[in-house]
Amino acid sequence: MTNLKDKIAIVTGASSGIGYETALLFAKKGAKLIVSARRQEQLDELVEKIKNAGGTAVAIAGDIKDQATAQQLVEAAVSNFGGLHIAFNNAGTMGEMGPTPDISSAGWDNTIATNLSSAFYSAKHQIPAMLESGSGSIIFTSTFVGYTAGMPGTIAYSAAKSGLVGLTQSLAVEYGSHGIRVNALMLGGVNTPMGRAFADTPEAMEFVKGLHAMKRISEPEEIAQSALYLASDASSFTTGTAMLVDGGVSINRT
16 A cells, blocks of 8 residues: 555655655655755765666756755656645754744744745645646645644744644645645654754753653654655555654653
8 A cells, every 4th residue: 555656756855854764665665766955965865775776766956945946846747747746744843942032033934934835836836737636645744733722932933843733724625626645754763963053962862862751762664654644545545644753752741
């Protein structure tokens, strides 16, 4: 059921962390990939690794805040492989952090643009291609922050990531009858460069681990497995969900 043979997928934020591991997994399961991030060199290394393992991928560097990048990725999927079935819209940023009165307008705008507006632009261009292909699965990377719990100093990040839930639900209702499923992954702590930048001392990391019921944070490969579930026919009756993949941080009080 998790076979992606003959499926065509876009993965953003693919140069490291969750996007990188998800691209490798999707390719291993048979998908043909368009991978994107801002760093061309890391994307080229990823494509080389996928091809050496017998997979197929094309790298396109660009800033996902730019609507032209979202359009370019879809056009590349169609021109290189003939369509689009899966989009893992994963690129994001913690953005400017600190007390709300200290957050700059530029910091707010950049965080909203990177995490939320980019998701809208991506879906706007992905949906017509999926309609042409006859079905599709769109996946957004979100978080428990601003959804099941608030955290001080994260006002822009919380607003942007919780906004993805509303986007997910609206798209799921609008296109469910057309065979397009839309879901969001609500993550806890993940061992990625962004996660390590948030918990940047051993003491901070131990504190973050302790917030989770499982008393640890996840590895990117674990999140990739959840993305695979939503991308594949294993989740054929799953749409409009804010799916917690958070190690129990949302329910933990110990």
